[in-house]
Amino acid sequence: MTDPILDIRGVCKAFGALQASQDIDLTVRPGEIHALIGPNGAGKSTLIQQIAGGLRPDAGRVLFDGCDVTSLSTAARARLGMGRTFQISSLAMDYTVLQNAVLGALGARGDVFRFFRPVMRDADLLAQARVALTTVGLDEFEALRTSELSHGQRRQLEVAVALTLSPRVFLMDEPMAGLGAEGSRRLMDLLDGLRAEAPILLIEHDMDAVFALADRISVLVYGQIIATGTVDEIRANRDVRTAYLGEEEDA
């Protein structure tokens, strides 16, 4: 079996008496969408923050492409190729679509002189940004102000911004949230194709999307992973059905 790109080993995190992550093991392998599901407050965002570097685990390790990145900053992990989309939009609404993508590419470059450069005339940055916009299907909208995009298109733009990093893995926190049927379908098509470019760790409440997209699913309940498996395995898992999918135990 191929080595995982992300390898989470024994990660623990407590907030006071609350164990938000309890000895979590999880891998993300090349080419896969690995969905992380669980009820509200189960600890999904806490885990993704520890993977991305926003929170330091109390114990355990985060290995990225075989390297221990547990003590690296978010920015350092991003430069190594952890691409991320957020629950809350990180886009600049008054900027154009292209400007947002260029800002993403600029951040990926980690250029300390960025405020002094006429960035919108930087051919490399523009090319990088346009490739990302084409990948997500927003190339026709590059001149539009971001505030004029639909909610779904903003989600696509967030993916484009993450793509400018040339990520080795994507961490996505509820990308389908608030999307209508058409927006969800479009984003699902996009994610479906993206997994070949970089595997995706996907936090998502939309179970139709999870069951349609995921190669593997891990189920988090009260800070613990209670099951990891394929869609069929998770659907059939008795503990998962009782704890999360809301079904009664057989009498």
Ligand SMILES: Nc1ncnc2c1ncn2[C@@H]1O[C@H](COP(=O)(O)OP(=O)(O)OP(=O)(O)O)[C@@H](O)[C@H]1O
């Ligand atoms: N900074 C913090 N300080 C204290 N408690 C926190 C902090 N962050 C999260 N928690 C608590 O940790 C638990 C896990 O929260 P987390 O946001 O990771 O869950 P989640 O599975 O992402 O939930 P949701 O699906 O609602 O986004 C919750 O009980 C939450 O209240």
